[in-house]
Amino acid sequence: MIAYKHEPFTDFTVEENRKAYEEALKQVKGYLGQDYPLIIGGERVTTDDKIVSYNPAKKDEVVGRVSKATKELAERAMKSADETFKTWSKVDPAVRADVLFKAAAITRRRKHEFSALLTYEGGKPWKEADADTAEAIDFMEYYARQMLKLAEGQPVESRPGEFNRYSYIPLGVGVVIPPWNFAFAIMAGTTVAAMVTGNTVVLKPSSNTPVVAYKFMEVLEEAGMPAGVINFVPGPGAEVGDYLVDHPRTRFISFTGSRAVGLRIVERAAKVNEGQIWIKRVIAEMGGKDTMVVDSDVDVELAAQSIVVSAFGFSGQKCSAGSRAVIVEDMYDKVVERVAELTKELTVGDPADYGNYMGPVIDAGAFKKITSYIEVGKKEGKLIAGGDSDDSTGYFIQPTAFSDVDPKAEIMQDEIFGPVLGITKAKDFKEAIDIANNTEYGLTGGVITSDRENQEYARENFHVGNLYFNRNCTGAIVGYQPFGGFNMSGTDSKAGGPDYLQLHMQAKTTSEMF
Known part of the structure; x- marks a missing residue:
């Protein structure tokens, strides 16, 4: 039997492909x-x-x-x-x-x-x-x-x-x-x-x-x-x-x-x-409450990009979304600063417009729930990006990130299912994994590390069904990364x-x- 190859994604930088999608719209x-x-x-x-x-x-x-x-x-x-x-x-x-x-x-x-x-x-x-x-x-x-x-x-x-x-x-x-x-x-x-x-x-x-x-x-x-x-x-x-x-x-x-x-x-x-x-x-x-863990001595750009893509792809409306980031203290300030910069660069608007990175959330109920969690977040952490919303024409919420959040805070424990990211600090890698495991879910997780010993520690101890190293924690491909999680993430x-x-x-x- 021929080895399975997944369906390729469309390259929208090619003008012909963009025109084809516009015709489909x-x-x-x-x-x-x-x-x-x-x-x-x-x-x-x-x-x-x-x-x-x-x-x-x-x-x-x-x-x-x-x-x-x-x-x-x-x-x-x-x-x-x-x-x-x-x-x-x-x-x-x-x-x-x-x-x-x-x-x-x-x-x-x-x-x-x-x-x-x-x-x-x-x-x-x-x-x-x-x-x-x-x-x-x-x-x-x-x-x-x-x-x-x-x-x-x-x-x-x-x-x-x-x-x-x-x-x-x-x-x-x-x-x-x-x-x-x-x-x-x-x-x-x-x-x-x-x-x-x-x-x-x-x-x-x-x-x-x-x-x-x-x-x-x-x-x-x-x-x-x-x-x-x-x-x-x-x-x-x-x-x-x-x-x-x-x-x-x-x-x-x-x-x-x-x-x-x-x-x-x-x-x-x-x-x-x-x-x-x-x-x-x-x-x-x-569902899940998924965490990106950032170790010491890593590429700041890789870490920040992985966090932002995980948190805000499809407005965070994925059970695999990395809505939490746990960063080891010696990398914390640099990564947080870059996450804030990247988040502020994201464009939000009608998804029919190719130029928009994020579209709306799904409906009025989701809009109300997510915006209420953003208000909670303003009390639980430091707002470093976003925080605004507008439902006058559609259900649009700006990608929102909070730093200095307690690991047990509401926005770090509840599945918000929207573009809201909570960031917390760990004193070392093992504590970061302990924090990552402190929810009732166990679906996906991501670890950015250049330390082989720490990678193997995470492989053994990070209790999730899908664990990704040195990349974002969303986007499992059929036949390549079989998908499903532990604990309250399902069967x-x-x-x-x-x-x-x-x-x-x-x-x-x-x-x-x-």
Whole structure:
């Protein structure tokens, strides 16, 4: 099998690529404001009640109106998925993989269109949107290849007169609840992982970004996915989400989102409902409070750039965002000064404009939460950059950094999920690692060091699922840096890794005597 290579990112310094993206923005602009149905068993179902998706950079601009599911429609989707499982689970894994290979090819041809849609619906600047779409393509390609391997099962021992096999079979109906921040990549990745392994899916996308999910459903249909394999039912979490999680025919739940919602799902999934004959499996990725650690005697520019990119890429709206920096005292003043300078250089505005590094935060609720934390930060530390916000046209917050913050302060412990960075000082490297470990999360971390002994100390003692040396702590690539974290960051399910698909299957041993 050919070694896997990830989808390349677009070089927007090339004029031809910039023009192509501008054309895609015009193309998507042309279909903003349309209505979209649910898809249940391959049928389009329209409801009077709509989820209205707005452009967070222009809060009065409607991206699309998507029909809103009810409990009754969720039940219909569950029945469709349950019935379709009987046939889809028996389809040759190579055929299921082929659907993904074709879907990846279709998406690749429409790459800029999907990215432009992410710019409008998710508020993603060009590079962030391009990376999101590339990751979606990667997930499709990678999981399809993984499925071809897993179709062969795993080798086990046999004895004379006895032949043993170890194979994988699908679980059943999966409820997939993806987030808005990687509205294409995570939505697509979690959905196709469940589908290619022979399960059927009830997909409840984020109410902030349902249009890109609908467009992806169209791609899968074009690629040959049979009706009922994936059922598209956007709707409110408290009504539709709870109903699907609790359902006795739900076999597993794949969730990406906040700690609070993730723990609620784990709790509800643990209850055995009438008619349920299995223990529901939960695959959860629940966020982080991630730290960049800076050692002594390092390149100040590398350290500062790594901190700023980690903290403020996509306005800090990543579970991997480095919202904390811990700097060893002899480097502290130099790095803090450079971080402040770099942060002040960042441009904020409409992400459709290539010149803007940061766009808006996702909605009014996020704007209110993040700005309230900035006010807390002004009491807990020294404001060295940013601090301002403006929601008159869109939800824009300046990248904000605080120095001299106590490691136990609110802004150093709570997941803010916005462009807010807290910086603290450590007396030595070991104390810096202790501070980095002092949260309830354990997702990503970054260490800038030129000391091999300290690097190995961090490798052993920095308790995170994804640890990066001498670079930023965001931007895991499918197949290269399998992604998932410890503690309250979730079930360490390692998306884009060699053992992710097995979470959607169960192993079966058969033994034959001759």
